[in-house]
Amino acid sequence: MMATRAQQRTDRADPIRSGEQGRDFEFTSADFTRIRELIHRSAGISLSDHKRDMAYSRLARRLRARGLDSFRQYLDLLEAENDPAEWEAFTNALTTNLTAFFREAHHFPILADFVARRAQPVSVWCSAASTGEEPYSIAMTLIEALGESAARQATVLATDIDTQVLAKAEAGMYQFDQVKHLSQERLKRFFLKGTGPHAGMVKVRPQVRAMVRFEQLNLTDRDYQLRTQFDAIFCRNVMIYFDKPTQAQVLGRFEPLMKSGGLLFAGHSENFTYVTQAFRLRGQTVYELTRDAAGARAPARAAATASSTPTSGVTV
């Protein structure tokens, strides 16, 4: 997508131009608008206006790597070349990957209790796995709830759009600081302590690592190519980056991938109630399928509730 002449004229008068902010590269409002459109199209991510500086600093590395002078050149090249590797680097640069072991801790006892009552072997999908802390926390919870041998039969699929975080996740190595809040029992049972050049690091034990399969998956893809159903899906702290139509599409794709009685775990600030009729809140940001709860769905009631709220508008 080339900038129009009118856009270029506006850019020249743009007060946020690079030189005025002491930046290395020219970065205009039109560039930022274009970045927003491209990342929305490729990853569903809606970048808010205050992410402008973040977009500059993260993508400036790509300009340096490619020996380019301006963001316009970079974005022209990204679109013209259509090189999957550059698109991957662009996407990796703009994702936010904050995560932690046993983050939103109240979910894990719910998961433990749930899997202990399910037909075995259970399967769990962690759909925005980032650097691995979340899927490993899920695997550890399965071991605690089911015992080592039943947990070994379980599957934890961990996916993310960002290939860089997936590589870190697969390595399973973390700073000790990232696990120091865990109980001594969990530390001993699930981690190996680094020595020598790895002092100050920990490694997830092989039996935990072996339970998790990592794969790249873009939640905005039409077909996830998953031919299995899950007892539980974790989709935490990623929907906040998507607009409501994208959230609705993702939830619509989750529905057939859930086994009957399955649970969907959401992030603390994510509310799917007005986005979908396929899931309903069970409590504590855990959702269940409405088709299980009601036999058949009650669309009239759900639609009426949705239309009475200002954030509704999108349903699946």
Ligand SMILES: C[S@@+](CC[C@H](N)C(=O)[O-])C[C@H]1O[C@@H](n2cnc3c(N)ncnc32)[C@H](O)[C@@H]1O
């Ligand atoms: C803030 S992290 C959340 C990690 C973890 N679920 C948690 O709650 O701690 C958001 C993750 O979503 C991933 N992500 C963003 N857009 C995505 C997409 N379209 N498909 C799959 N993953 C995506 C990012 O790469 C990032 O690792």
